[in-house]
Structure formats: structure tokens, C-alpha cells
Amino acid sequence: MIPKEILQKVRQLEIYTNRLVNESLAGEYHSVFKGRGMEFLEVREYQQGDDIRLIDWNVTARMGHPYVKLHVEERELTVIFVVDASASGSFGTVNQMKGELAVELCSVLAFSALKNNDKVGLITFTDDVEKYVPPKKGKNHVLRVIRELLYFEPKRAGTNLRTALEFLNRVTTRKAVVFLVSDFMDRGYEQALRVTCRKHDVIPVTLTDPRELELPPMGFVEAEDPETGERMIIDTYDRGVRNMYMLLGQHAQEQRDRLFRSMKLDAIHIRTDRPYIQTVISFFHRRASRY
Structure with missing residues (x-):
């Protein structure tokens, strides 16, 4: 039995993120993420103006006059959220913790996928893969993914992007849209990311707090690395x-961004001190302009 307060929190997040999807992202998601290709629909008699390259010669030979193949775009996608749940996500000095922001953003994108009847899956990781929810369709499944994100309690503190990506490549054989959500405070994942990019449409979502880039003058401060305890x-x-x-x-950011550029990855850069919805819309517009 799921506790009442958990269901209430999921419902609140559903209402909020659904409004964002309806008001700000309507049509954006569909126009950007394409299906796997063209799916055969039927054959019909050739009509003046049809592309002769579409003629089905086998049917034409049997029927004695030209027939063409009709295709439709195969829209169904698999969307997988690979989410960093390491201890550094429990850091935030402005509006939200990085981990809270990750949950909200994934919820917005998951509801966008739901409206397009796409499958949604989840991999949550620290320095090991801690949770895997296989991709499925439907509102109940999307709400389950959001519950897992909201109330997940990691067993470990560290980060290992390479392990998460290798796991993804083992369990997901067909091409998927992969949102890789992390602060990317890790090393040694470059080769695994390159392999994943050859198989999937990978979109890095970077999470940053301003205090990770700049310190105000406020005297002596005791700092602790949340992942190592140092x-x-x-x-x-x-x-x-x-x-x-x-x-x-x-x-560190320049190295990360240089890696993304070398793989031609279009990242979504999210900060805890700025509204994220316009950043996501700008990402959709950049991708749409390429088609």
C-alpha cells in the first residue's frame, strides 16, 4: 500500500507538470522526436502524380496494372530517463536541490512522452545501478516512474556514469531517446558515452548550482564532499x-561541454537559480530547426 502523503505529492507534481506541458510544450515534443522510420500501411492503385519509386512490382505483376506502397511514420518511441541519484544531488543553495529539479524536469518530459503515446522507462544510479523500471506505455506507468523518482532512497553515495550507460546498453537493444540527467561530476565515462550515442539518441541534461561555480566572500566555511565525506x-x-x-x-564544465560537442550532442543545461522551462523550449527549437 502506497502511503497517502506519497500519492498526494505525486498528484501535486502531476497537476503542476501537466500544466507546463499543456501551456508551454504542446506540439514541441512531437515535432522534435521522430519515430524509428516509415511503417508499411497498404498498397493501392497507382494515381497520376505518384512517385514511381513507390511502385510495388510484385503486386503490379499479379494485378496487371500499377500499384504503389503507402507508408506512415512509425511514431512510437521509447524514452528512458537515466538519472543520477548520488549524494551530490542533495545540494542546492537557491530554489531547489539539484535532485528535486531533476525529478520535476523528468516529470515534465515523461508527461510529454505520455501525450505522444510513447513508452517511458527509468534507470536510477549512483556508483551502481540501483533501480530499473522497464519501458511501458500508459498514465499509470508514468505515475509509477514519477513515484520512483520522488521517493527513491539510494543505498550508495558515489557516481559512476560508465556503469549506468553500460547497463542501459545491455537492457535496451532498440534505439531509444535517452535523457541522461546528472551533474556529471565524474570521470572515465567518455568511452561508454560514445558507445551509447551510436545506439541511442542521447540528450545530456546537466544540473548545476551557482555555488559550484562561484563562492561569495563569507569568511571561513567548512565544506564537505557529499559523495566521499571529505x-x-x-x-x-x-x-x-x-x-x-x-x-x-x-x-570542469568546459571539458564536459567539449566532450558533448565532439559527439554532436545537444545538451540541456539546467541551473537551480533559473527557471528551466524556457531552457527546455529553446532545446526543442534548436532540434526542430535541424529537420
């Missing part, structure tokens, strides 16, 4: 310390 004292009044912190953060 602690250190930082003198934020020291301009050199603040500049070094900023440079390290920028360098």
Missing part, C-alpha cells in the same frame, strides 16, 4: 581561493 576549511575572504574555485568549476 571535509575541508575554505577561507572565502581570500580572493585567490575564490578565483581558483571559480576556475576549477569553469574548467
Whole structure:
């Protein structure tokens, strides 16, 4: 039995994200994500103006006059959310924790997929894969995915993108749209990402808090790495310390973005101090302009 307060929270999130989908993303998702190709529908007699390349010669030979093949776009997609649930997601200094933002964004995209009758699946990972929900259709299934995201309690704290991507490639054989949601504070996942991109349509969704890029001058601060537990004292009044912190953060982002560009990946960059819906709409527009 699912506790009443959990169902209430899921319902609140459903109402909120559904409104965003209806008001801001109507038609955007459908126009951007294409099906697997063209599916055969039927044959009919040739009509003036038909493309002769569509003639079905076997049927034409049997019937004694030309017939053409008709096709329709095969719309059904599989959408999989690969979501980083490591301890660094429990960080946020503005409006939301990074992990909370990830849940909300995935909910918006999941309801967009639902409206297009696509399958939705979920992989939640830390430094190991901790939860796998195989892709299925339907509102009840999408609500289950959202429940799993909202109330998932990870057993581990670290991050291992490579393990998550390798697991995805083992369990998903047909091409899928993959939203890879993480702060990407990890190393050694580059080759696994390249392999995944050859099989699937991968969309990195990066999560960033402004305090990961810049420190305000507020005296001595004790900082703790949420994934390793390592602690250190930082003198934020020291301009050199603040500049070094900023440079390290920028360098990590530049390396990550350079990797995405080398694979021609169009990422969605989400920050805890900015509304995300316009960022998602801009992403849809960029992709749509390529078709």
C-alpha cells in the first residue's frame, strides 16, 4: 500500500507538470522526436502524380496494372530517463536541490512522452545501478516512474556514469531517446558515452548550482564532499581561493561541454537559480530547426 502523503505529492507534481506541458510544450515534443522510420500501411492503385519509386512490382505483376506502397511514420518511441541519484544531488543553495529539479524536469518530459503515446522507462544510479523500471506505455506507468523518482532512497553515495550507460546498453537493444540527467561530476565515462550515442539518441541534461561555480566572500566555511565525506576549511575572504574555485568549476564544465560537442550532442543545461522551462523550449527549437 502506497502511503497517502506519497500519492498526494505525486498528484501535486502531476497537476503542476501537466500544466507546463499543456501551456508551454504542446506540439514541441512531437515535432522534435521522430519515430524509428516509415511503417508499411497498404498498397493501392497507382494515381497520376505518384512517385514511381513507390511502385510495388510484385503486386503490379499479379494485378496487371500499377500499384504503389503507402507508408506512415512509425511514431512510437521509447524514452528512458537515466538519472543520477548520488549524494551530490542533495545540494542546492537557491530554489531547489539539484535532485528535486531533476525529478520535476523528468516529470515534465515523461508527461510529454505520455501525450505522444510513447513508452517511458527509468534507470536510477549512483556508483551502481540501483533501480530499473522497464519501458511501458500508459498514465499509470508514468505515475509509477514519477513515484520512483520522488521517493527513491539510494543505498550508495558515489557516481559512476560508465556503469549506468553500460547497463542501459545491455537492457535496451532498440534505439531509444535517452535523457541522461546528472551533474556529471565524474570521470572515465567518455568511452561508454560514445558507445551509447551510436545506439541511442542521447540528450545530456546537466544540473548545476551557482555555488559550484562561484563562492561569495563569507569568511571561513567548512565544506564537505557529499559523495566521499571529505571535509575541508575554505577561507572565502581570500580572493585567490575564490578565483581558483571559480576556475576549477569553469574548467570542469568546459571539458564536459567539449566532450558533448565532439559527439554532436545537444545538451540541456539546467541551473537551480533559473527557471528551466524556457531552457527546455529553446532545446526543442534548436532540434526542430535541424529537420
